[in-house]
Amino acid sequence: MMNAELVTSDVSSQPQSYSTTSGVEYPSTSAPSLGMGSGGTAPPFVGNTFSQSSAIGSTSNKKQSIFDDDLNAHMNKSVSLSAFSHLFCGLLQYCREGIKDVGTLENRLSGIGYQIGIKQLELITHRLRPMKRETNHVSMLEFITKDCWKHIFGRLADGLEQSMQNDNEFFIVDHKPVTNRFVSLPPDMVTFNPASFIAGIIHGMLESAGFKCNVIALDQESDNESKRPKRTLFIVQFKNLHK
Amino acid sequence: MTIHSLLILSRSGLLVFCKDFVKHPRLKPNDWIRVTGIFHGMSEVIKQLSPLPTKNDGISSVEDETFRLHCYQTLTGLKFIVTATPTTENLERLLKDVYGLYCDFVMKDPFHKMEQPIKSHKFIEQLDTLVQRTSDIFMFPLLPFWQDSPYHTYFLVLGKY
Numbered sequence: 262m263m264n265a266e267l268v269t270s271d272v273s274s275q276p277q278s279y280s281t282t283s284g285v286e287y288p289s290t291s292a293p294s295l296g297m298g299s300g301g302t303a304p305p306f307v308g309n310t311f312s313q314s315s316a317i318g319s320t321s322n323k324k325q326s327i328f329d330d331d332l333n334a335h336m337n338k339s340v341s342l343s344a345f346s347h348l349f350c351g352l353l354q355y356c357r358e359g360i361k362d363v364g365t366l367e368n369r370l371s372g373i374g375y376q377i378g379i380k381q382l383e384l385i386t387h388r389l390r391p392m393k394r395e396t397n398h399v400s401m402l403e404f405i406t407k408d409c410w411k412h413i414f415g416r417l418a419d420g421l422e423q424s425m426q427n428d429n430e431f432f433i434v435d436h437k438p439v440t441n442r443f444v445s446l447p448p449d450m451v452t453f454n455p456a457s458f459i460a461g462i463i464h465g466m467l468e469s470a471g472f473k474c475n476v477i478a479l480d481q482e483s484d485n486e487s488k489r490p491k492r493t494l495f496i497v498q499f500k501n502l503h504k
Numbered sequence: 505m506t507i508h509s510l511l512i513l514s515r516s517g518l519l520v521f522c523k524d525f526v527k528h529p530r531l532k533p534n535d536w537i538r539v540t541g542i543f544h545g546m547s548e549v550i551k552q553l554s555p556l557p558t559k560n561d562g563i564s565s566v567e568d569e570t571f572r573l574h575c576y577q578t579l580t581g582l583k584f585i586v587t588a589t590p591t592t593e594n595l596e597r598l599l600k601d602v603y604g605l606y607c608d609f610v611m612k613d614p615f616h617k618m619e620q621p622i623k624s625h626k627f628i629e630q631l632d633t634l635v636q637r638t639s640d641i642f643m644f645p646l647l648p649f650w651q652d653s654p655y656h657t658y659f660l661v662l663g664k665y
Contacts, residue, residue: 346612353614443612445624450615 333388339415346443353444353455363453371461371476378465385412398429398472398499405466406433413462414439419492429502433463433495441480441493454478456493463495473500507635508571508587510602511536514619515581517544521622525635544583547575565595578603598638605630 327335356369386394389408395401406418420434438456446453456478464476475498483491508528512521519540522533531539547562554560566573572592576584576599584599584606609627610616616624 343612350612350614357614443609443626445609445613445615445626447615447623 332384336388342439342442345439349440349455349458350443352458363450366453367457367478370455371457371464371478374458374461375465375468378462378467379469381409381413381462382466382469385409388412395470398502399431401467401470401472402431402433402497405463409466427498429499431497431499433497434492435459435495436490436492438478438493454480454493456480456495460495463497467497474498475500506589507592507598507639508589509536510631510635511540511583511585512602512606512622513540513544513583513585516619517541517548518619520620523628523631540585543575543585547577547583574599576600576603582606594638598634601634602631605634 352373353370356366356373360366360369385408389412395404402421406421410416410418418433419436420432422432422434424430424432435456438459440455440458444455460476460478464474467474467476475496477496477498479494479496481489481492481494483489506526508526509522509524511519511523514520517540519537522536543563551560551562561577562575564575564577567590569590571587572590572595573585573587574595576596578584582603584602586595586599586602588595605627609630610622610624613624613626616622
């Protein structure tokens with residue numbers, strides 16, 4: 262009898278105390294959305310069921326800053342292309358400090374993208390399909406080219422291809438990566454590709470999903486014979502792939 | 505109806521970009537540096553001489569029987585200068601478009617340094633297409649089918665732009 266009473270009293274008192282403490286001690290900490298789509302094309306995801314949770318514990322009607330908003334509050338908003346380009350320009354200038362070698366620069370840039378990829382995958386799976394985890398590498402790549410691309414860039418990737426020679430090599434095709442749009446390479450750095458930032462994001466997503474791999478960004482010139490436009494390939498090479 | 509050359513001066517009057525669309529018989533790149541230096545100096549003097557305190561844009565256009573020069577000065581102090589044949593119109597519009605291209609393809613280029621010559625090849629490509637398009641519009645009334653074609657033909661041509 263005593264135990265039962267204790268349990269019931271605990272259950273009845275728990276929600277109230279929990280909601281008050283969460284309101285005081287944990288003000289909703291959320292990051293603004295990293296959607297980098299061009300202005301006006303918001304990704305058409307609707308129905309964010311979690312957006313109401315920030316109302317718990319907020320008693321005053323004072324206007325809060327965007328940093329106090331819920332995690333999903335900025336889901337349908339996008340960052341302007343200019344703002345992103347200026348930020349990316351600053352990032353690239355920062356990465357170039359004291360570096361002459363193209364390979365080191367690409368590694369550094371893709372390392373920054375790697376950190377973003379890990380966090381973006383968590384955010385996207387939380388927002389879109391919280392109950393599902395991809396275990397197959399092909400469906401994971403499809404998830405990246407469709408859902409993640411749409412979430413980050415506001416559009417789908419232009420293609421996903423498998424290598425003819427290698428079973429564990431895949432190509433993600435993008436005709437106009439947002440990072441390469443305003444960057445003109447000087448003649449001594451022609452081999453450098455700013456899209457290695459995006460390659461880093463893909464790398465981070467795949468590795469945090471449990472697929473060990475290498476990702477390289479490669480520019481492919483236009484091909485007049487097959488009328489193929491200029492495009493950027495993200496070459497994904499999986500390691501230790503079990504079938 | 506032709507655009508001859510396009511120049512960009514930095515805030516301190518340095519020539520950071522120079523492109524000749526029509527080859528000039530005598531002027532060489534070094535001469536352009538001298539000419540723009542004089543232009544910048546005169547423009548600064550004229551700013552001081554202006555009787556109106558509110559309008560201080562310096563020289564905005566120079567007209568002659570053989571050519572026409574137009575200068576657009578931005579709020580940040582950059583000068584965009586174009587020279588063209590005297591009958592050319594809408595030069596200010598062209599210069600504003602060039603300024604837009606400059607903001608996009610030069611300012612967002614991480615390999616560009618301020619007050620240094622502009623080398624962004626994407627900017628140069630876009631500039632070429634812009635000037636090409638503008639001169640096409642100017643050339644339009646001179647096209648051979650102007651006189652004897654039905655109206656819809658050149659409405660179609662206009663629709664391209």
